Amino acid sequence: MTDEAGEAARDLLAEPLARVLGDYERHLRSERDLTDHTVRAYVGDIAGLLEHAQRLGLGDVADLDLRALRSWLAKQQTTGRARTTLARRATAARVFTAWLARTGRVPSDVGVSLGSPKAHRVLPPVLRVDEAEELIRSAAQRADDGSAVGLRDVAMLELLYATGIRVGELCGLDVDDVDRDRNVVRVLGKGRKERTVPFGGPAARALDDWLVRGRPGLAGDGAGPALFLGARGRRIDQRVVREMVHRRLADVPGAPDLGPHGLRHTAATHLLEGGADLRSVQELLGHASLATTQLYTHVTTDRLRRAYQQAHPRA
Secondary structure: OOHHHHHHHHHOOOHHHHHHHHHHHHHHHHHOOOOHHHHHHHHHHHHHHHHHHHHOOOOOHHHOOHHHHHHHHHHHHHOOOOHHHHHHHHHHHHHHHHHHHHOOOOOOOHHHHOOOOOOOOOOOOOOOHHHHHHHHHHHHHHHHHOOHHHHHHHHHHHHHHHHOOOHHHHHOOEHHHEEOOOOEEEEEOHHHOEEEEEOOHHHHHHHHHHHHHHHHHHOOOOOOOEOOEOOOOOEOOHHHHHHHHHHHHOOOOOOOOOOHHHHHHHHHHHHHHOOOOHHHHHHHHOOOOHHHHHHHHHHHHHHHHHHHHHHOOOO
């Protein structure tokens, strides 16, 4: 549910339901320490659920039952929601009903039996190695004039591809998070979990150029410790990074139109194709589950087939 739709649903709630939703939002922020984006998504989904329950004649969270939860999801399906959206909202409902039961607001967790539609987890296209190289080379050519923005863009592209970090993690980096002695960057990922990710020589040189020749020219009063800055001299916004990646990829003939997350997929794919093991890639990407990392293995089938043909006596 969009932020606007979530707010609209919230405004329609009767006072008892609105009060519970407010308590739940405070729980997500203060106790679970979730990001603002995640909190908005959860609260928006639950606002929609409660508004649907209210339409069914349920005036209190104690009246929520499995029928109401399934009715809510069924309504989403009839409006053409994607399976991934339905799966996320089913998860949001289960997390909410578990919280209701744990805090004594309902006698039992009615959401524990709520199933989720299986989402088709399909990875977006990834760049070939030569396309990734051309992406950064063309960005570097644009930065030949020494402009601060050009140097920044090259450094961000190098770091995104070298580390596979998320765009939110990139934008949240501070200058002190970069350790040039060891060529690693300290990243604060999902769930406030910190990890250390290495990067190579090209990214190191691009970062040096940005920090020495680029950042001082952009830094404004609100720059603070931010590693990457926007045109107004403050910490860069995720939307600016996304737009930049799309623009730079348009300069690469035949390359798919990817955003920063596509570069994350590309980095993971190239690591695995280069022989990295799944556990190492899981650690680098900050995946909580190895199953998430295993999604990338389908793109390495050609490499495995070549290895089999070269090594197996019956190939």
